[in-house]
Amino acid sequence: MKICIYGAGAIGGYLGVQLARAGADVSLIARGAHLAAMRERGLTLLAGEERHTVHPRCTDDPNELGVQDTIIITLKAHSITGVIEKMQPLLGPHTRIVTAVNGIPYWYFYKHGGQYENSTLESIDPGGRQWRELGAERAIGCIVYPATEIEAPGVIRHVYGNNFPLGEPSGEITPDVQRLADLFVAAGLKAPVLDRIRDEIWLKLWGNVCFNPISALTHATLDVICTDPSTRALSRAIMMETQAIAETFGVKFRVDVERRIEGARKVGAHKTSMLQDLERGRPMEIDPLVTVVQEMGRLTGIATPALDSVLAMVTQRARIAGLYDGVSTPSDPRALAVA
Numbered sequence: 170m171k172i173c174i175y176g177a178g179a180i181g182g183y184l185g186v187q188l189a190r191a192g193a194d195v196s197l198i199a200r201g202a203h204l205a206a207m208r209e210r211g212l213t214l215l216a217g218e219e220r221h222t223v224h225p226r227c228t229d230d231p232n233e234l235g236v237q238d239t240i241i242i243t244l245k246a247h248s249i250t251g252v253i254e255k256m257q258p259l260l261g262p263h264t265r266i267v268t269a270v271n272g273i274p275y276w277y278f279y280k281h282g283g284q285y286e287n288s289t290l291e292s293i294d295p296g297g298r299q300w301r302e303l304g305a306e307r308a309i310g311c312i313v314y315p316a317t318e319i320e321a322p323g324v325i326r327h328v329y330g331n332n333f334p335l336g337e338p339s340g341e342i343t344p345d346v347q348r349l350a351d352l353f354v355a356a357g358l359k360a361p362v363l364d365r366i367r368d369e370i371w372l373k374l375w376g377n378v379c380f381n382p383i384s385a386l387t388h389a390t391l392d393v394i395c396t397d398p399s400t401r402a403l404s405r406a407i408m409m410e411t412q413a414i415a416e417t418f419g420v421k422f423r424v425d426v427e428r429r430i431e432g433a434r435k436v437g438a439h440k441t442s443m444l445q446d447l448e449r450g451r452p453m454e455i456d457p458l459v460t461v462v463q464e465m466g467r468l469t470g471i472a473t474p475a476l477d478s479v480l481a482m483v484t485q486r487a488r489i490a491g492l493y494d495g496v497s498t499p500s501d502p503r504a505l506a507v508a
């Protein structure tokens with residue numbers, strides 16, 4: 170299976186090392202100093218006391234790679250639209266695209282059923298270009314549970330976790346998704362194939378939608394946000410709004426909100442990716458994690474006053490830092506009035 174990891178940074182680099190070590194035919198697309206370092210010295214994974222270096226093909230030009238069986242997108246989700254054209258040489262009639270990103274993916278309403286079937290969401294997929302030009306029918310869902318970071322160009326630090334649940338939008342256990350899961354397992358990862366992948370997407374997003382913007386606004390780590398009574402209550406309020414929206418779309422949450430917050434608290438003194446991005450001057454992933462929930466709230470007529478307030482502040486914070494030029498424009502006067 171020819172696999173290309175598009176955006177081989179912290180998560181894509183981790184996957185790249187593990188897949189290469191398992192003997193997979195894997196190519197990495199990256200850029201800048203990180204790409205130069207990988208070309209020169211290979212890609213190194215630091216995991217506890219272990220250190221592994223691999224030398225997969227690395228490029229910033231998809232034309233060099235040609236058609237792939239599987240593309241694993243590990244870009245920040247707000248970067249996907251910007252690479253649609255560059256991705257075209259990788260796409261053949263049978264290519265599958267795995268969305269290994271946080272937030273709601275572009276294919277969300279593909280094989281969803283009901284009144285929203287085949288809808289696109291403006292906050293994550295402006296004009297529906299990802300849906301049309303990457304192809305919703307190509308998609309395989311993936312949830313990223315591990316935490317990793319780029320410690321230096323060409324060097325990935327594994328922080329915790331190895332679980333990447335996978336699932337077809339239709340819920341079927343197809344040969345494609347099973348083959349991919351088998352490959353992940355051979356690479357030492359966990360990759361349960363889920364028949365309700367959207368439930369798991371929301372379970373992860375439940376944390377990102379509140380902890381990430383609150384951390385960017387307060388600079389608090391997860392343990393502090395989940396312990397301080399005020400930020401815990403604010404997180405809970407956003408999570409309850411989010412749950413109401415997701416349940417309208419038929420999502421089932423397998424844990425309750427208190428257990429989800431406790432799970433995050435136990436992660437400890439960890440800075441969310443949004444806080445890390447703010448501190449390092451990198452574009453913040455606001456629309457795929459927060460604005461999209463507001464958009465889905467508008468679609469379903471569910472007010473999101475707590476989320477609206479936090480979103481208004483975090484977008485302003487990000488704009489002032491020059492790290493956001495997205496779509497967030499709250500337009501529901503009722504929600505703004507409540508907020």
Ligand SMILES: NC(=O)C1=CN([C@@H]2O[C@H](COP(=O)(O)OP(=O)(O)OC[C@H]3O[C@@H](n4cnc5c(N)ncnc54)[C@H](OP(=O)(O)O)[C@@H]3O)[C@@H](O)[C@H]2O)C=CC1
Pocket residue numbers: 175176177178179180181198199200201203229243244245246248251252269270271272313314315316317318319442454
């Ligand atoms: N890191 C983590 O611990 C976790 C991450 N996630 C999610 O996983 C996804 C990936 O995150 P993460 O790995 O941290 O992100 P990174 O920013 O580390 O990785 C993305 C990589 O893609 C590169 N890139 C961006 N645009 C292009 C382009 N046009 N051509 C080539 N390369 C490009 C970036 O380069 P550059 O730096 O130059 O922009 C970067 O190296 C996100 O959705 C994130 O929320 C989820 C759970 C945990």
Ligand SMILES: CC(C)(CO)C(=O)C(=O)O
Pocket residue numbers: 271316376377380381439440441442443
């Ligand atoms: C750490 C965690 C789970 C916080 O929601 C995360 O996914 C992130 O930082 O993006």
